[in-house]
Amino acid sequence: MFTMAELTSRQREVLELIQAHQQSEGASPTIRELGAGLKIGINGVVGHLRALERKGFLEYRPNRARSLRLISPLHSLRKHVVDVPLFGSIPAGVPDNRDQEAEGCVSVDIETLGIPKPSARVFALRVNGDSMIGKHILSGDIVVLEHGREPRHGDVVAALIDGESTLKTYVVKSGKSYLKAENPRYPDLIPSDELVIQGVVCALVRKAKDSKSGERRS
Amino acid sequence: MFTMAELTSRQREVLELIQAHQQSEGASPTIRELGAGLKIGINGVVGHLRALERKGFLEYRPNRARSLRLISPLHSLRKHVVDVPLFGSIPAGVPDNRDQEAEGCVSVDIETLGIPKPSARVFALRVNGDSMIGKHILSGDIVVLEHGREPRHGDVVAALIDGESTLKTYVVKSGKSYLKAENPRYPDLIPSDELVIQGVVCALVRKAKDSKSGERRS
DNA sequence: GGCCATAGTGAACATTTGTTCACCTCAGCG
DNA sequence: CGCTGAGGTGAACAAATGTTCACTATGGCC
CATH class of the missing domain: 2.10.109.10 (Umud Fragment, subunit A)
Incomplete structure (x- = not known):
């Protein structure tokens, strides 16, 4: 029950948008795609991503395109x-x-x-x-x-x-x-x-x- | 049984590598990542991707990073x-x-x-x-x-x-x-x-x- | 032999995409 | 009041990534 509580509503939005994009497109969105979806610039997005990463909800490889990965208790248990x-x-x-x-x-x-x-x-x-x-x-x-x-x-x-x-x-x-x-x-x-x-x-x-x-x- | 028969063994390799990468990394590989995996240069990979696309096994959006998507009879039936x-x-x-x-x-x-x-x-x-x-x-x-x-x-x-x-x-x-x-x-x-x-x-x-x-x- | 598909190499180029710097606003807090 | 964190804007930059051109080699086919 902590999981969601630690997030602001905007951050939750970001998380859900990423998830939705992954489901519909089969790949993570880019920062700019997220920006377009949230109607904000890339730096707004970057701020959110950093916050989400710090809080442990996201993971991504530096300098790799579309490398966002959600981390949730479920995802770590997830199998092939x-x-x-x-x-x-x-x-x-x-x-x-x-x-x-x-x-x-x-x-x-x-x-x-x-x-x-x-x-x-x-x-x-x-x-x-x-x-x-x-x-x-x-x-x-x-x-x-x-x-x-x-x-x-x-x-x-x-x-x-x-x-x-x-x-x-x-x-x-x-x-x-x-x-x-x-x-x-x-x-x-x-x-x-x-x-x-x-x-x-x-x-x-x-x-x-x-x-x-x-x-x-x- | 046609599905696989239309492919050369090398092309099948490429397809399987893409699938494996998607499963393990959560995103499609880039052309260069594929090249590294197959131990060939990027143009060898491009050739294969084109062939696979022409044969209807792949789909991808031009100029988009990691946008490879497998197409198989199963994938089209696949649900959320x-x-x-x-x-x-x-x-x-x-x-x-x-x-x-x-x-x-x-x-x-x-x-x-x-x-x-x-x-x-x-x-x-x-x-x-x-x-x-x-x-x-x-x-x-x-x-x-x-x-x-x-x-x-x-x-x-x-x-x-x-x-x-x-x-x-x-x-x-x-x-x-x-x-x-x-x-x-x-x-x-x-x-x-x-x-x-x-x-x-x-x-x-x-x-x-x-x-x-x-x-x-x- | 010429033609075509497969399977490559190598180098340049263009676009996408992630990263960073500087700066702004607002609400809450001590 | 100044501080901090959330939530932004804008522009410039650098790395990752897709695209294209030129060229080689092999094997099957008519």
């Missing part, structure tokens, strides 16, 4: 964010790069995703149907999968069944591996070598349904 | 990413800004989170215990909450009970609102006006447990 392509389903065996066909982009930091490196072979699927409800995965959830990883007993995997990506649990039973649906209504147990495993689930994201739109179960 | 402070629990009634006490940072795009604007009043909690298993929220999950929003019937909310943040379902029954635990073992029904509601759950993130840490079967 990866952009994961979201597919409706995956028709064939996931060639190396089909980002073009993504129908969405899920950006999450790797810490939260639980993957060590931004290895390119990560993608996301929107879950359709309640077949994995036993694993507490609901219809509408987004699952993030890693392709090419060896599944282990109990992992949830996406497999290509009848031309559709389907979620199953990977189980090992007396030396053989099977895929199992987590829904009593589909008690199949399919030998896993008969199928192509497209990826192993490493994370899940669920959006609370917008209370305005209806519910699915009666 | 917000940094959400992750708390173990929230002792008191969420004053305006307590980012300093965050024990982690969850960065997710707003589209996936399902919030319209990056209103500052968003925070995350790590779920402890299975009290919400009826809503398919597990121990270890991270829930993202919006503070100050009016809960609706069926929403999951965090409430301060005995000095601890606890997840409950908000229900309305004959004109009165209650909080209900989604676990048959805790069938409490608490009138909601007796408690402080800290936030309404708008999203959930689950990390698949790291198979390497716990179970390992021979």
Whole structure:
């Protein structure tokens, strides 16, 4: 609660402007751009920047263009964010790069995703149907999968069944591996070598349904 | 799979270097920085940048420092990413800004989170215990909450009970609102006006447990 | 062989951008 | 009253950075 209190309102304005510029332009503003945004000259801006730096909200490298960096308690905790392509389903065996066909982009930091490196072979699927409800995965959830990883007993995997990506649990039973649906209504147990495993689930994201739109179960 | 194929290996190198620099430094590299990284002169770099721009992988504003921007199918789908402070629990009634006490940072795009604007009043909690298993929220999950929003019937909310943040379902029954635990073992029904509601759950993130840490079967 | 794209080098040049110096106003404070 | 800090203006300067011109070399292609 100190964080914001130490700042004057004008300084907060500057900080927010920098942040806004970074978000919209992808790079920090220059001093003159800030000046234009605040309708003041460059020296007014310099004064603010110095104050903000002294107070520990900013950091920048001398003599480097657009090197302003915000420092906030959050920023120091911030991890690397990866952009994961979201597919409706995956028709064939996931060639190396089909980002073009993504129908969405899920950006999450790797810490939260639980993957060590931004290895390119990560993608996301929107879950359709309640077949994995036993694993507490609901219809509408987004699952993030890693392709090419060896599944282990109990992992949830996406497999290509009848031309559709389907979620199953990977189980090992007396030396053989099977895929199992987590829904009593589909008690199949399919030998896993008969199928192509497209990826192993490493994370899940669920959006609370917008209370305005209806519910699915009666 | 076309995306990458159109590039020479050297061009791919350039692209990756730009991306790496953006991630690590927070800003695009300059031409000379790229040159240093690739161990070539500035004109070699310029050639590559032109080629990459012509092929549609890059964009940049003339005469602007560090204005390189990657263009990929994913980038065009990319949404605004917000940094959400992750708390173990929230002792008191969420004053305006307590980012300093965050024990982690969850960065997710707003589209996936399902919030319209990056209103500052968003925070995350790590779920402890299975009290919400009826809503398919597990121990270890991270829930993202919006503070100050009016809960609706069926929403999951965090409430301060005995000095601890606890997840409950908000229900309305004959004109009165209650909080209900989604676990048959805790069938409490608490009138909601007796408690402080800290936030309404708008999203959930689950990390698949790291198979390497716990179970390992021979 | 001529043509074109890739992949460079080297040097000059122009613009952007950060930095600094001098000076001003205003509110609060002892 | 003089002092300090916030918040400015204006101009000049220097470093960083993008741009361009000239030229070389290689490999594929018709």
